[in-house]
Amino acid sequence: MSKKTFAIALMDPPYESENLTTAFRILDVMARRGHNINVFAYEGASGLAFAKQAPHPNPVHGKNLAEENHPTTKDQVAALLALAARNGGKVDWVNCGMCVDERGVGEFVADTRRGSPADFHAFCEASDNVLAIPTK
Amino acid sequence: MAEYLLIESRDPFESNDVGYYCDLARGLVEAGNRVTLFLIQNAVLAARPSAHAPQLRAVIGSGIKVLADDFALKERGIAKLLDGVQIAPIEIVVDHLEAGHKTLWH
Numbered sequence: 001m002s003k004k005t006f007a008i009a010l011m012d013p014p015y016e017s018e019n020l021t022t023a024f025r026i027l028d029v030m031a032r033r034g035h036n037i038n039v040f041a042y043e044g045a046s047g048l049a050f051a052k053q054a055p056h057p058n059p060v061h062g063k064n065l066a067e068e069n070h071p072t073t074k075d076q077v078a079a080l081l082a083l084a085a086r087n088g089g090k091v092d093w094v095n096c097g098m099c100v101d102e103r104g105v106g107e108f109v110a111d112t113r114r115g116s117p118a119d120f121h122a123f124c125e126a127s128d129n130v131l132a133i134p135t136k
Numbered sequence: 137m138a139e140y141l142l143i144e145s146r147d148p149f150e151s152n153d154v155g156y157y158c159d160l161a162r163g164l165v166e167a168g169n170r171v172t173l174f175l176i177q178n179a180v181l182a183a184r185p186s187a188h189a190p191q192l193r194a195v196i197g198s199g200i201k202v203l204a205d206d207f208a209l210k211e212r213g214i215a216k217l218l219d220g221v222q223i224a225p226i227e228i229v230v231d232h233l234e235a236g237h238k239t240l241w242h
Binding site: 001004006018019022025026029030033035128129130131132133134136 | 145146151176177178205207226227229230233234236237239241
């Protein structure tokens with residue numbers, strides 16, 4: 001299969017919806033296959049790449065930070081970018097600027113950027129296919 | 137003739153919209169298109185033989201390929217499926233996107 005470019009829209013916020021688990025599974029396959037991935041993180045999803053997310057221990061279960069090994073979406077975003085790069089693909093991860101400002105999540109992990117719905121329009125025009133994953 | 141992948145994420149016992157999505161799948165086939173319905177997340181609950189899910193049963197056997205996400209089934213401990221529903225990996229979504237099929241998420 002030749003390299004493709006896909007546009008993906010995400011809307012769900014971190015730590016709330018199984019949609020994101022499935023979305024990251026799909027993105028993982030795309031990255032492993034070396035495709036270019038253009039992600040528009042909109043509304044709650046604009047917090048996925050927020051750099052100040054921190055893992056935590058779980059005192060209820062008696063687990064310290066290392067034992068709990070709590071995943072953060074900022075690490076999942078960074079891992080996606082690294083995986084795509086290792087396989088010859090590129091991820092352009094855009095965080096909706098207005099959504100970011102509303103939520104105060106304007107500090108992003110490296111190699112993601114601020115943008116607007118105009119970026120999603122451009123992504124759709126430049127992509128071989130599009131998948132929009134809306135909130136329920 | 138176009139080819140569609142319809143991804144259903146919702147539990148039919150929680151959302152009446154699932155019935156409309158199944159109607160959409162059947163309508164697309166009746167209009168001459170090829171349709172695959174991929175059940176993910178809580179949508180796989182309808183694929184149990186014991187589930188009362190007339191919307192899904194009406195889709196099976198109507199010319200629509202019905203798949204259920206292996207990960208979602210395993211998470212929920214579902215091992216037995218309705219006849220006509222096949223287990224599939226998440227890679228199937230990327231396969232369809234690569235092929236240029238119209239892919240919708242519900």
